Amino acid sequence: MKFSSGAILALPLLAAASHQESPLEQAKAQAQFWFDKISAYIPTPSKPHTPEEAAAKxxxxxxxxxxxxxxxxxxxSSVKPTSTTPEEWWVMITGGNKTCFGHCGQAETAFNETAALWAFNPNAPNLGYxxxxxxxxLCNSWGAGPPSLWIMEVPSPxxxxxxxxxSLNATTTEVKTFTDLHASKDWKSKPVYEGYxxxxxxxxxxxxxxIPLGYVFWGFAVVPSWVFMIGISFLSRTFMSSRTTPPRRPADAAAPGARVRVGAPPGDAMS
Incomplete structure (x- = not known):
């Protein structure tokens, strides 16, 4: 069996074509590339804690x-079913470089030192962080911003x-801020929060x-602005292309009253 020189020269081209990705595979790879790129910008909505961290001493x-x-x-769960008085909770709202721009360290340290002072105080409130x-x-669903202290009186269900x-001052908050607030009960003079x-x-x-709104606000905060720009550009192009495309013309209808000729034209008849 003989092979022409042209067929032999075409073998490398055929081998390269067999290894070339199909358009569908190329589209999948491109979509995965952009998905990984966007995912790299999005942090987790809730960082898990170990049981030891969840109740840190x-x-x-x-x-x-x-x-x-x-x-x-x-x-x-801190409220007993038979309790007639509400449980008092002090929840410290703090943050790091993202939500507090690195300014919450002093207030957070003062809160932790206050917790150490209240180790043997039976009248000390429950502490949350x-x-x-x-x-x-969670912070977005509460509408909470750091640094602040949320004081709750939690009754039976x-x-x-x-x-x-x-609100806590990021530069002047100290242990005395919390101990004086607890001793004087000055926080009770503040209006009760009744917001949405x-x-x-x-x-x-x-x-x-x-909670769903918290996810929405979190999503708007973490998604890069260029993602929204790409989406707006895509929608605007789709809208403009639909407006500039000329409408399809209906097929021409048959002329009204057209007479249908039956048989051969005059003069074509066979004698």
């Missing part, structure tokens, strides 16, 4: 690290939870949309 009073998965159960860098969805919010983002009794919490 700061050399004294237990500080409960609250997360998206456990915050309500942790707070509610939320880091908005680790729990961005079914009764409203009174919440008062005290109330984590227990607000309209968003009652209708079950607080």
């Amino acid at each position: 700061v050399g004294g009073k237990t500080v409960n690290v609250l997360a998206l998965e456990n915050w309500e159960e942790t707070i509610r 939320i880091d908005c860098d680790d729990q961005p969805v 079914g009764a409203p939870v009174d919440i008062r919010i005290k 983002f109330h984590p227990f009794d607000g309209p968003l919490a009652k209708y079950g949309v607080a």
Whole structure:
């Protein structure tokens, strides 16, 4: 069997073509590339904590690290069914470089040192801690910003939870700030928070949309602006192309009253 020289020269081209990706495979690879690129910019919405971290002892009073998965159960479980007085909770809202621009360190340290002082104080409140860098969805669902202190009076289930919010100065907050606030009960003179983002009794919490909204706000915060620009550009091009495309013309209808000729034309008949 003989092979022409042209067929032999074409063998390398055929081998290269067999290894070339199909258009579908190229599209999949391109989509995966952009998905990985966008995913690299998106942090996790809730950083998991170990059981030891969730109830960290700061050399004294237990500080409960609250997360998206456990915050309500942790707070509610402190209330005994037979209790007639509400449980007092002080929740420290803090953050790192992303949500507090690195300015929450002093207030956070003062809060932890206060917990150490309250180790043997039976009248000390329950202590909670939320880091908005680790729990961005939870902070967004509460509408909470660092550094601040959320003071809650949590009664038995079914009764409203009174919440008062005290903003903390990032540069002047110290242990005395917390001890004086607790001793004087000055926080009770602040108005009770009744906003939409109330984590227990607000309209968003009652209708079950607080957490979904927290995800939405978190998504807008972490998605790069160029992703929105690409989406807007794609939508605008799609809209403009649909407007500039001329409408399809309907097929021409047959002329009205056209007479249909039957048989051969005059003069073509066979004699």
